[in-house]
Amino acid sequence: MTVNPLLSDWTTPFDLPPFETIAPEHFEEAFDAAMAEAKADTDRIADQEVAPTFENTIVALETSGKTLTKVARTFFNLTGAHTNEALQKIERDVAPKLAKHSSEMLLNSRLYGRIAALWDQRDSLDLNSEDARVLERYQKMFQRAGAGLDDAGKARMADISQRLATLGTSFSQNVLKDESDYQLVLETEEDRAGLPDFLLTSAAEAANERGLDSKHVITLSRSSIEPFLQFSTNRRLREEAFKAWSARGENGGQTDNRAIISETLKLRDEKARMLGFKNFAEFKLDDTMAKTPDNVRGLLVKVWEPAVAQAREEEAKLADMARNAGENHSIEAWDWRFYSEKVRKAEHDLDETELKPYLQLENIIQAAFDTATRLFGLTFKELKDMPVYHPDVRVFEVLGKDGNHVGLFLGDYFARSSKRSGAWMSAFRSQHRLEGDVTPIIVNVMNFSKGAKGEATLLTFDDARTLFHEFGHGLHGLLSNVTYPIISGTSVSRDFVELPSQLYEHWLSQPEVLSKYAVHYKTGEPMPEALLDKLLAAANFNQGFATVEYTASALIDLELHQLEDPAELDVAAFEKEELGKIGMPQAITMRHRIPHFQHVFSGDGYAAGYYSYMWSEVMDADAFEAFEEKGNVFDPETAGKLLTYIYSAGGRQDPEAAYLAFRGRAPRIDALLEKRGFAA
Structure with a gap:
């Protein structure tokens, strides 16, 4: 055998x-x-x-x-x-x-x-x-x-856990099937109208992977469909692609997730009540920094109101831009990114096609590494001929400032049909010291559109920010310095875990990072200072839209897990009603609609917890101010505290205590509002 x-x-x-x-x-x-x-x-x-x-x-x-x-x-x-x-x-x-x-x-x-x-x-x-x-x-x-619980309660709890595991797996596989089955084939010049060279290149690569040589394919990977919605002048195809993207998980047939959602919510509610909680949101939040649904709602509403006001101002500008172009239709969800790009060009003299040649994947990886070197003394050495699960996966040995082995970092950057959408960090092995010095093996997984063979892969600025975000998670795993596996690395409260990742994003936008690594992929010339200035000046452009699409998802997640009778849920009707209650602008959709909300239904990691990104953002905005107050975004003393109390500490202490030890005080929500460009 x-x-x-x-x-x-x-x-x-x-x-x-x-x-x-x-x-x-x-x-x-x-x-x-x-x-x-x-x-x-x-x-x-x-x-x-x-x-x-x-x-x-x-x-x-x-x-x-x-x-x-x-x-x-x-x-x-x-x-x-x-x-x-x-x-x-x-x-x-x-x-x-x-x-x-x-x-x-x-049990x-x-x-x-x-x-x-x-x-x-x-x-x-x-x-x-x-x-x-x-x-x-x-x-x-x-x-x-x-x-x-008593024996009967334990038996029921075990049944619930097994059923929820099955439902979560089915949910995730259904979304992946809807994503991988869809392809928008661009056959004619009219189909390709308005698309920049970088998108045509990646669309040709996607077509080749699907056996459609000499054609162009738009997929439902975010790095494919978002630039298509941004640049395509073919409004009919924008609508078709957007509706396919929005409808993942609710297309009827075997991949429809609506019954799964209803049963999942019913079982979660039953579990929470068995444990003495009013609903699943109260159960889930009891073991977080936020503690209660009211605390979560308080934060989200405080941000929601200025965000909606700003989004409505943004929509008016888009409508003006459309009218000036001779278009008399109202702004729909498939129009927002298209006209937003035009308004950004008009207001900031900035467009994605101008930026993208300066944002090579290879250079942004090196920028993330260099930031870690300057903050924490780490160095990264690429290793060839390592065992990997796909040829695109790259392996780096991570060394400490003393030159000793810290761990391995795997980078898996390109979209493919065998990969679920999104971006994430995971571990093949976590750090601990219970049986010798066990070092971590950490992986970052992305879904960037691959450049043509022999050509550089170019990123949007949002892609680059995603890479820094996930690498922040990666450092949280790599720098872990604890004794026990249960508290290693990212094993912290869900509304604290996004702090290291979101905080790390700040360094991407620093001029001394961009001026070194944002260089033209053909000429090697650095991004012109004028373009860099325009990029930084436009940092909060379209922030109303971005905040609304995220916050709507977080509010809906919270309400779903406080339903009194989730078994009777009509997903579409609930979504429409709740968005109406909070005054969701008609031209914006949730960042994750319920039928494909994998954070919440592929498992319960972010269930009643999608707010965590914003809860952590209050801390990350405030934490970066600690560096700015020193007049040096790489200040060694502040970086040392950051390493000691945040990146290396895992779940060794209560998250509030960890933040206080780093910052010396509680975070200010005003820092978040200022970061997003809203009046504090």
Whole structure:
């Protein structure tokens, strides 16, 4: 029988998964074996006859199930970034099995009894602050999973978890299917009218990948469809493409997500009520910085009102621009980006086609690396011939200021049909020090449109900001310096986790970064100072639109998870009614409409938590001011505090305490309003 590489010791460089020897069928056997091993580990800990100690219970749990962690991380990184039908079938099969396995551990009354006993004795255990934090996280994790329920309650909770896992997997796969099935083939000059060379190049590359040589294809990848909506003068095709983008997950048939949404919300609500909460939003927010739905709504409404006012002013300018061009139609959602680009050109003498030649992917990667060097002393060395899951994936060794190995960073930058949309950071391995010095293996996944063969890949400024954002997450994982896996890297409160990523975006806009790395891809000439000035002056252009489309999604997410009877939900009617209540401008749609809102329904990571980006933005705007106040955006003392209290600390302490330790005070919401160009 062939040896399963997932169940063998890896002899690859840096213990990277041996991707070239892993076949989909290996995962089925590996998951079964790894879950059995993990269950045996858990039972051994739970059934000890000796009294519980921090070492024989908490530390033992932290070192249990290692094979399952390795297998699951390899698998789910693949299903997100480079999936296929075989992997998707296994994902559908394994999701409820993993949920059942997790429930069996979290609802194990003997195990919970040991943790509860330690919690009751915590003041006499002589724990250091990190140990105490880990014990607290275990106590809370088990309680929130239902470990304190009676047997009937535990059984129902396990059923709910398994069903939610199945629903989340189906939701995600349905969206990917709708995205990968759609292609807008541009056949004629009229179809291609107005499109700049960089978009035609990437559209030709997308067509080649689909076997449509000599044609051009627009896909539903954000880096393909957004510039199409921005530049296409063919309003009929803009409307067609936008409606396809907007309708993902609600096209009827097997990929329609509306029934999944209703059942998911019903089960989440039932789970929350079983645990003593009024609704799922109250349950979810109880373990965050925000604490309550009212606190979240208070922040969102404070930003919503000036954002809508500004968006309406922006819409009036777009309508004027359309009329001046002889167009008498009202501004629709598929018109906004098109006329917005024209207004930006008129007001700031700036357009995307002028910027893009200066924003080469390779240079923006180097800009992100150089920023990390200047802030934290890291250096990055590209490694060739490493095992990777796709030829486009690049591997970099990360070294500390002392030259020692810190971890590996993988960059997977290009869109493809086997990859889900969006951009994210993940880990093949997290840092910890429980069994030697385990270093992290971190991956950033993007969906940029690839340049033609032999040509540079050019980014929009928004693409470049996305790269910096995800690299900020990556640094949060790479710089982690904790003892325990449960608090490693990005294992922090959901409304704190976006702080390191959003804060990192600020450095992209600094003139000393752009002047060095924004150079023309053909001539090598730096971006002209006048163009750089125009770019920075236009930083808050269209901010009303951007804030409205995001905040509407966050408000809808919050309301969905406070419904009294989610089983009766009509998704389209609810969305229309709620947007009407808050005064959503007709020409703007939510950044993520409910049927394809993967943050919220592909799992519950951001469920009742999409507001987190804005909650963290209050902190990131205020935190960057700490550098500006020093007159040096790379101030060594401030960077040292940032490393100590934010980037390396993981979940070692309460997030409010972590921010206070860095900044010396609580964040000011005025910093957020000022950053977005709204009057404070």
